[in-house]
Amino acid sequence: MKNAVIYARYSSQGQNEQSIEGQIRICTEYAESNGYTVVKAYKDKARSGTNDHRPDFQKMIADADSGAFEQIIVYKFDRFARNRVDSIMYKAQLKKRYGIRVVSATEPVSDDEGGEFYEMFLEWNDEKYSQRLSKRVHDGLDTIGRA
Numbered sequence: 001m002k003n004a005v006i007y008a009r010y011s012s013q014g015q016n017e018q019s020i021e022g023q024i025r026i027c028t029e030y031a032e033s034n035g036y037t038v039v040k041a042y043k044d045k046a047r048s049g050t051n052d053h054r055p056d057f058q059k060m061i062a063d064a065d066s067g068a069f070e071q072i073i074v075y076k077f078d079r080f081a082r083n084r085v086d087s088i089m090y091k092a093q094l095k096k097r098y099g100i101r102v103v104s105a106t107e108p109v110s111d112d113e114g115g116e117f118y119e120m121f122l123e124w125n126d127e128k129y130s131q132r133l134s135k136r137v138h139d140g141l142d143t144i145g146r147a
Contacts, residue, residue, distance in 0.1 A: 004036040004071040007060055009079045012046040020045065023075035030105035031073055039069055049082035049126075052090070061090065064098045072102045077119065078126035087123045 008023040020043050031038045040063075042056040052058065060072065072094070074080045080102055081087035094100040107122060109115040 001035055001037045002071065003039045003069040004031050004073050005060060005063075005069045006031070006038055006041040006073050007044075007057065007080060008041060008075065009044040009047055009049060009054065009057070011048050023079065026075055027073040027105045030103075036071060036073070038073075049078060049080070051083060052081070052086050061094070064094055064100055067098070070100060072100060074102065074104055076106055077102075077104050077122050078129075081123070082126045082129070084120075084123045084127050087126075 006024055006027040008020045008027070010019040024041050024043075027041075028038055042060040044054040044056045047054040047057075063069075072080070077087070081090065091102050094102065103109070109119045109122075
């Protein structure tokens, strides 16, 4: 069997510890059904995916050079990052330096060009969703402030 780690994150809005545990459960099931042994779970609580200022994320990236795992499993790709540049940069770095792939337990992506295109679309969509949500929250706060 090959080794994998799980990365789980929630940003805060309506999410809690149960969200992390649910992500880990689904990722563990995915790992087991795909012949991987989960050796560690990294968890960032109440941390945005729009930047890389996440303690367990950074620890996972630093631990990648240990050779202890070949795959990072996330519930959805937006748990890894909601910033296209960070997502692309970190995935490329992990793959090139350490041979580590980031996979989603719920968003299967093939290894061909079509899969690469689909993953790029998901990254773009995740980033845009985060931007739209931020604008709606900001606009709502502006409305409340004027009342």
